[in-house]
Amino acid sequence: MTTTTPTDEIWHTHPDLALAGSLSEDCVVGLLGIEFTDAGADWLTARMPVDRRTRQPLGLLHGGSSVLLAETLVSFAASFVVEPGRACVGTEISAHHLRSVRSGWVTGTARPVSIGRRTQVWDTRIEDDEGRLVCVSRCTVAVVEAR
Secondary structure, eight states, X not given: OOBOOOTTOOOXXXXXXXXXXXXXXXXXXXXXXXXXXXXXXXXEEEEEEOSTTTBOTTSSBOHHHHHXXXXXXXXXXXXXXXXXXXXXXXXXXXXXEOSOOOXXXXXXXXXXXXXXXXXEEEEEEEEOTTSOEEEXXXXXXXXXXXX
C-alpha cells in the first residue's frame, strides 16, 4: 500500500486508509471484502473480491456490488474533502456495466468531477485484474452539517 502526497491535493484531511478500513469492518463494506488500497492527490482506490458474496446467480459480478463499491469509494473520498463538522450523503448514483467478471478482484478509482460547498460529483472507474474497464459510475453527494 502506497500513498502519494503531492502539494496540489484536494483533501482537507489526507485519506486515512486504515481508518476507512476499520470503519467498514462491521457493515456491508466489510462483509463484501472491500479493501481501501491507495490514495493520490485527487483519487481514492479500493478493491473488491469477485466471489460468492459479490456474484449474482449466473456466476457474474453483480451490478449492485459494483455500485456498492463505487458509492463506498465516493462516500469516503467526499468525506476526506470536507472540513470537520461536515458530512457527505449520497443523493444519486448511476452505473454503466461494460464487462462481466467471474473471479479475481475488481478495483475502483474515484475522482472528483466537481467539488462544491454543498454538492460534490464524482466518477468511479472499476477495472478487472487485467485493467479492463468493467463499470463506470457517477455519484452525487450532498454536503451537510454533521450530527
